[in-house]
Amino acid sequence: SQQGEEDPQALSIQEGENATMNCSYKTSINNLQWYRQNSGRGLVHLILIRSNEREKHSGRLRVTLDTSKKSSSLLITASRAADTASYFCATDKDSSYKLIFGSGTRLLVRP
Amino acid sequence: ETGVTQTPRHLVMGMTNKKSLKCEQHLGHNAMYWYKQSAKKPLELMFVYSLEERVENNSVPSRFSPECPNSSHLFLHLHTLQPEDSALYLCASSPGQGGGYEQYFGPGTRLTVT
Numbered sequence: 001s002q003q004g005e006e007d008p009q010a011l012s013i014q015e016g017e018n019a020t021m022n023c024s025y026k027t028s029i030n031n032l033q034w035y036r037q038n039s040g041r042g043l044v045h046l047i048l049i050r051s052n053e054r055e056k057h058s059g060r061l062r063v064t065l066d067t068s069k070k071s072s073s074l075l076i077t078a079s080r081a082a083d084t085a086s087y088f089c090a091t092d093k094d095s096s097y098k099l100i101f102g103s104g105t106r107l108l109v110r111p
Numbered sequence: 112e113t114g115v116t117q118t119p120r121h122l123v124m125g126m127t128n129k130k131s132l133k134c135e136q137h138l139g140h141n142a143m144y145w146y147k148q149s150a151k152k153p154l155e156l157m158f159v160y161s162l163e164e165r166v167e168n169n170s171v172p173s174r175f176s177p178e179c180p181n182s183s184h185l186f187l188h189l190h191t192l193q194p195e196d197s198a199l200y201l202c203a204s205s206p207g208q209g210g211g212y213e214q215y216f217g218p219g220t221r222l223t224v225t
Protein backbone atom coordinates (compact mmCIF):
# COMPACT_ATOMS: atom_id res chain seq x y z
CA SER A 1 0.00 0.00 0.00
CA GLN A 2 1.03 3.59 -0.51
CA GLN A 3 3.41 4.91 2.13
CA GLY A 4 3.46 8.64 1.44
CA GLU A 5 0.40 10.75 0.76
CA GLU A 6 0.77 14.36 -0.35
CA ASP A 7 -1.68 17.10 0.44
CA PRO A 8 -3.08 19.05 -1.30
CA GLN A 9 -3.36 17.17 -4.60
CA ALA A 10 -3.23 20.46 -6.47
CA LEU A 11 -2.19 23.99 -5.52
CA SER A 12 -2.43 27.22 -7.51
CA ILE A 13 -0.67 30.36 -6.28
CA GLN A 14 0.52 33.70 -7.57
CA GLU A 15 4.19 34.26 -8.34
CA GLY A 16 5.96 35.59 -5.27
CA GLU A 17 3.73 33.76 -2.81
CA ASN A 18 4.87 30.85 -0.66
CA ALA A 19 3.76 27.29 -1.39
CA THR A 20 3.40 24.64 1.28
CA MET A 21 2.92 20.97 0.54
CA ASN A 22 2.45 18.23 3.10
CA CYS A 23 3.28 14.55 3.18
CA SER A 24 1.93 11.98 5.62
CA TYR A 25 3.12 8.42 5.95
CA LYS A 26 2.03 5.37 7.84
CA THR A 27 5.01 3.43 9.19
CA SER A 28 8.31 4.43 10.78
CA ILE A 29 10.99 5.60 8.39
CA ASN A 30 14.73 6.17 8.26
CA ASN A 31 14.68 8.83 5.56
CA LEU A 32 12.24 11.03 3.67
CA GLN A 33 13.00 12.66 0.35
CA TRP A 34 11.29 15.28 -1.79
CA TYR A 35 11.41 15.29 -5.60
CA ARG A 36 10.13 17.59 -8.33
CA GLN A 37 8.85 16.48 -11.73
CA ASN A 38 8.18 18.75 -14.66
CA SER A 39 5.44 17.53 -16.95
CA GLY A 40 6.31 14.20 -18.56
CA ARG A 41 9.95 14.35 -17.50
CA GLY A 42 12.13 12.55 -14.98
CA LEU A 43 12.14 13.39 -11.30
CA VAL A 44 14.72 15.71 -9.78
CA HIS A 45 15.87 15.25 -6.19
CA LEU A 46 15.32 18.26 -3.93
CA ILE A 47 16.06 17.39 -0.31
CA LEU A 48 16.72 14.32 1.83
CA ILE A 49 15.89 14.53 5.53
CA ARG A 50 16.79 11.80 7.99
CA SER A 51 14.52 10.62 10.79
CA ASN A 52 16.70 12.27 13.44
CA GLU A 53 16.51 15.66 11.71
CA ARG A 54 13.67 18.14 12.13
CA GLU A 55 14.38 20.75 9.46
CA LYS A 56 16.53 21.24 6.40
CA HIS A 57 17.01 24.14 4.02
CA SER A 58 18.17 24.37 0.44
CA GLY A 59 17.93 27.75 -1.22
CA ARG A 60 14.24 28.72 -1.27
CA LEU A 61 13.20 25.28 -0.02
CA ARG A 62 12.53 24.35 3.59
CA VAL A 63 11.59 20.84 4.66
CA THR A 64 10.37 19.87 8.09
CA LEU A 65 9.87 16.41 9.52
CA ASP A 66 7.70 15.48 12.50
CA THR A 67 8.17 11.79 13.19
CA SER A 68 5.65 11.84 16.04
CA LYS A 69 2.95 12.91 13.59
CA LYS A 70 4.45 10.93 10.70
CA SER A 71 4.39 13.98 8.50
CA SER A 72 6.65 16.28 6.52
CA SER A 73 6.16 19.59 4.81
CA LEU A 74 7.89 21.27 1.89
CA LEU A 75 7.84 25.07 1.79
CA ILE A 76 8.84 26.94 -1.33
CA THR A 77 9.33 30.63 -0.59
CA ALA A 78 8.97 33.47 -3.10
CA SER A 79 7.65 31.11 -5.77
CA ARG A 80 8.43 31.57 -9.45
CA ALA A 81 6.62 30.42 -12.56
CA ALA A 82 9.49 27.96 -13.10
CA ASP A 83 8.49 26.20 -9.86
CA THR A 84 5.38 24.91 -11.65
CA ALA A 85 5.72 21.12 -11.41
CA SER A 86 4.56 18.09 -9.47
CA TYR A 87 6.19 17.50 -6.10
CA PHE A 88 6.55 14.05 -4.56
CA CYS A 89 7.62 12.81 -1.19
CA ALA A 90 9.29 9.42 -0.93
CA THR A 91 9.97 7.36 2.15
CA ASP A 92 11.78 4.20 3.06
CA LYS A 93 10.30 1.86 5.63
CA ASP A 94 12.46 0.76 8.55
CA SER A 95 15.45 -0.99 6.98
CA SER A 96 13.97 -1.13 3.50
CA TYR A 97 16.33 -0.48 0.65
CA LYS A 98 13.71 1.08 -1.58
CA LEU A 99 11.78 4.33 -1.77
CA ILE A 100 7.99 4.46 -1.92
CA PHE A 101 6.58 7.53 -3.63
CA GLY A 102 3.32 9.34 -2.95
CA SER A 103 0.87 10.53 -5.58
CA GLY A 104 2.27 14.05 -5.61
CA THR A 105 1.08 17.64 -5.37
CA ARG A 106 0.63 19.53 -8.65
CA LEU A 107 1.79 23.10 -8.14
CA LEU A 108 0.86 25.88 -10.55
CA VAL A 109 2.56 29.23 -10.08
CA ARG A 110 0.75 31.94 -12.04
CA PRO A 111 2.91 34.75 -13.42
CA GLU B 112 21.09 16.79 -17.37
CA THR B 113 21.20 14.32 -14.48
CA GLY B 114 23.83 11.94 -15.84
CA VAL B 115 21.21 9.28 -16.56
CA THR B 116 20.13 8.79 -20.17
CA GLN B 117 17.27 6.72 -21.53
CA THR B 118 16.51 5.59 -25.06
CA PRO B 119 14.23 5.70 -26.84
CA ARG B 120 12.32 8.69 -25.49
CA HIS B 121 9.10 7.59 -27.17
CA LEU B 122 8.02 4.11 -28.24
CA VAL B 123 4.86 2.82 -29.85
CA MET B 124 4.53 -0.92 -30.08
CA GLY B 125 1.90 -3.49 -30.86
CA MET B 126 0.97 -6.18 -28.39
CA THR B 127 2.92 -8.82 -30.29
CA ASN B 128 6.13 -6.84 -30.64
CA LYS B 129 9.37 -7.24 -28.73
CA LYS B 130 11.30 -4.13 -27.82
CA SER B 131 13.89 -3.02 -25.30
CA LEU B 132 14.36 0.13 -23.25
CA LYS B 133 17.89 1.21 -22.46
CA CYS B 134 19.24 3.18 -19.53
CA GLU B 135 22.80 4.35 -19.00
CA GLN B 136 24.27 6.20 -16.05
CA HIS B 137 27.55 8.10 -16.12
CA LEU B 138 27.74 8.73 -12.39
CA GLY B 139 29.58 5.68 -11.10
CA HIS B 140 26.56 4.63 -9.06
CA ASN B 141 26.09 1.13 -7.69
CA ALA B 142 22.29 0.85 -7.74
CA MET B 143 19.85 1.18 -10.64
CA TYR B 144 16.07 1.13 -10.73
CA TRP B 145 13.15 0.80 -13.13
CA TYR B 146 9.92 2.61 -12.27
CA LYS B 147 6.55 2.75 -14.01
CA GLN B 148 4.51 5.95 -13.90
CA SER B 149 0.90 5.70 -15.05
CA ALA B 150 -1.58 8.53 -15.16
CA LYS B 151 -3.14 9.29 -11.78
CA LYS B 152 -1.13 6.59 -9.98
CA PRO B 153 1.94 6.85 -7.75
CA LEU B 154 5.32 5.95 -9.12
CA GLU B 155 5.65 2.15 -9.01
CA LEU B 156 8.98 0.49 -8.36
CA MET B 157 9.52 -2.41 -10.74
CA PHE B 158 13.09 -3.65 -10.32
CA VAL B 159 16.18 -2.79 -8.29
CA TYR B 160 19.72 -3.79 -9.14
CA SER B 161 22.61 -3.36 -6.77
CA LEU B 162 26.12 -4.08 -8.03
CA GLU B 163 24.54 -5.77 -11.07
CA GLU B 164 22.52 -8.16 -8.92
CA ARG B 165 18.73 -7.97 -8.90
CA VAL B 166 17.58 -7.34 -5.34
CA GLU B 167 13.95 -6.51 -5.95
CA ASN B 168 11.30 -7.79 -8.30
CA ASN B 169 8.17 -5.99 -7.26
CA SER B 170 5.62 -8.54 -8.49
CA VAL B 171 6.12 -7.44 -12.05
CA PRO B 172 4.57 -9.58 -14.83
CA SER B 173 7.00 -11.75 -16.72
CA ARG B 174 6.35 -9.82 -19.95
CA PHE B 175 8.82 -7.31 -18.46
CA SER B 176 12.34 -8.71 -18.27
CA PRO B 177 15.20 -6.62 -16.85
CA GLU B 178 18.87 -7.03 -17.62
CA CYS B 179 21.87 -5.37 -16.00
CA PRO B 180 25.04 -6.36 -17.89
CA ASN B 181 27.24 -3.96 -15.89
CA SER B 182 26.85 -1.25 -13.29
CA SER B 183 26.40 1.48 -15.92
CA HIS B 184 23.71 -0.09 -18.08
CA LEU B 185 20.20 -1.32 -17.44
CA PHE B 186 17.74 -2.71 -19.95
CA LEU B 187 14.04 -3.49 -19.80
CA HIS B 188 13.00 -6.07 -22.38
CA LEU B 189 9.35 -5.95 -23.37
CA HIS B 190 7.26 -8.62 -25.06
CA THR B 191 3.56 -9.29 -25.59
CA LEU B 192 2.56 -6.18 -23.67
CA GLN B 193 -0.99 -5.11 -22.90
CA PRO B 194 -2.57 -1.69 -23.49
CA GLU B 195 -2.55 -1.07 -19.72
CA ASP B 196 1.25 -1.21 -19.85
CA SER B 197 1.22 2.15 -21.63
CA ALA B 198 3.02 4.52 -19.27
CA LEU B 199 6.16 6.55 -18.66
CA TYR B 200 9.04 4.23 -17.74
CA LEU B 201 11.70 5.87 -15.64
CA CYS B 202 15.19 4.68 -14.89
CA ALA B 203 17.11 5.93 -11.88
CA SER B 204 20.45 5.34 -10.20
CA SER B 205 21.87 6.05 -6.76
CA PRO B 206 25.33 5.84 -5.19
CA GLY B 207 24.21 3.07 -2.87
CA GLN B 208 21.19 0.98 -2.21
CA GLY B 209 18.56 2.31 0.16
CA GLY B 210 16.46 5.27 1.13
CA GLY B 211 19.44 7.16 2.50
CA TYR B 212 20.69 7.88 -1.00
CA GLU B 213 19.19 10.35 -3.43
CA GLN B 214 18.13 8.93 -6.75
CA TYR B 215 19.01 10.44 -10.11
CA PHE B 216 16.35 9.94 -12.76
CA GLY B 217 16.54 9.76 -16.52
CA PRO B 218 14.03 11.64 -18.69
CA GLY B 219 11.90 8.54 -19.20
CA THR B 220 10.55 6.54 -22.12
CA ARG B 221 6.92 7.24 -23.01
CA LEU B 222 5.54 3.84 -24.06
CA THR B 223 2.29 3.39 -25.92
CA VAL B 224 0.99 -0.13 -26.51
CA THR B 225 -1.55 -0.38 -29.31
